[in-house]
Amino acid sequence: xxxxxxxxxxxxxPEGAIVxxxxxxxxSAFQYFMWYRQYSRKGPELLMYTYSSGNKEDGRFTAQVDxxxxxxxxxxxDSQPSDSATYLCATxxxxxxxxxIFGAGxxxxxxx
Amino acid sequence: GAVVSQHPSWVICKSGTSVKIECRSLDxxxxxxxxxxxxxxxxxxxxxxxxxxxKATYEQGVEKDKFLINHASLTLSTLTxxxxxxxxxxxxxxxxxxxxxxxxxxxxxxxxxTVV
Numbered sequence: 001x002x003x004x005x006x007x008x009x010x011x012x013x014p015e016g017a018i019v020x021x022x023x024x025x026x027x028s029a030f031q032y033f034m035w036y037r038q039y040s041r042k043g044p045e046l047l048m049y050t051y052s053s054g055n056k057e058d059g060r061f062t063a064q065v066d067x068x069x070x071x072x073x074x075x076x077x078d079s080q081p082s083d084s085a086t087y088l089c090a091t092x093x094x095x096x097x098x099x100x101i102f103g104a105g106x107x108x109x110x111x112x
Numbered sequence: 113g114a115v116v117s118q119h120p121s122w123v124i125c126k127s128g129t130s131v132k133i134e135c136r137s138l139d140x141x142x143x144x145x146x147x148x149x150x151x152x153x154x155x156x157x158x159x160x161x162x163x164x165x166x167k168a169t170y171e172q173g174v175e176k177d178k179f180l181i182n183h184a185s186l187t188l189s190t191l192t193x194x195x196x197x198x199x200x201x202x203x204x205x206x207x208x209x210x211x212x213x214x215x216x217x218x219x220x221x222x223x224x225x226t227v228v
Binding site: 006008036041042043044045046049088093098099100101102103104105 | 116146153155156157158161207208209216218221
């Protein structure tokens with residue numbers, strides 16, 4: 001079993017739709033979770049991070065963690081074509097916040 | 113901001129040759145950098161941790177003699193793929209953080225290596 005599981009998609013939605021991206025993880029010791037966005041042939045860029053359970057909102061993006069079910073989500077409201085990218089969830093290995101375990105990444109396409 | 117730059121962005125090399133990839137933190141110092149590999153339609157997999165002034169730490173299954181890492185200064189880490197073979201063709205990405213244990217890793221733009 002992979003430590004972080006993520007459906008690779010692809011996911012195709014119309015502009016303006018609400019997008020839900022999800023990951024599950026296996027290690028209950030994980031507490032810090034990130035969402036990265038990666039455009040084609042580029043390095044990932046950090047979108048949001050959350051610590052422990054709960055929600056965090058930043059503009060059109062909301063990150064949610066449910067530790068009881070080991071489930072993390074990223075919601076995108078009013079999706080735009082510019083949101084088309086691969087979204088990766090990640091969590092740190094033990095011993096450092098910057099050494100990351102990534103999910104497979106979900107490819108999202110938002111069409112006009 | 114915090115900028116991490118990789119060079120080259122893409123490289124094609126012949127089988128059996130060696131290729132060096134540079135990762136630079138442009139506006140901050142990084143005592144630790146990380147090297148990842150990403151195969152098409154797959155996620156990033158951590159290869160090794162590059163420590164300034166000391167030996168790199170490699171993840172299980174990564175050949176240290178094939179992927180040589182040097183972190184000679186606080187702003188530069190290099191990854192050399194030695195005796196490259198077609199199966200080494202991949203997207204190599206580095207990351208760095210401003211301080212040890214900092215909460216954000218900044219990624220380079222990646223280097224696409226094609227071995228023919």
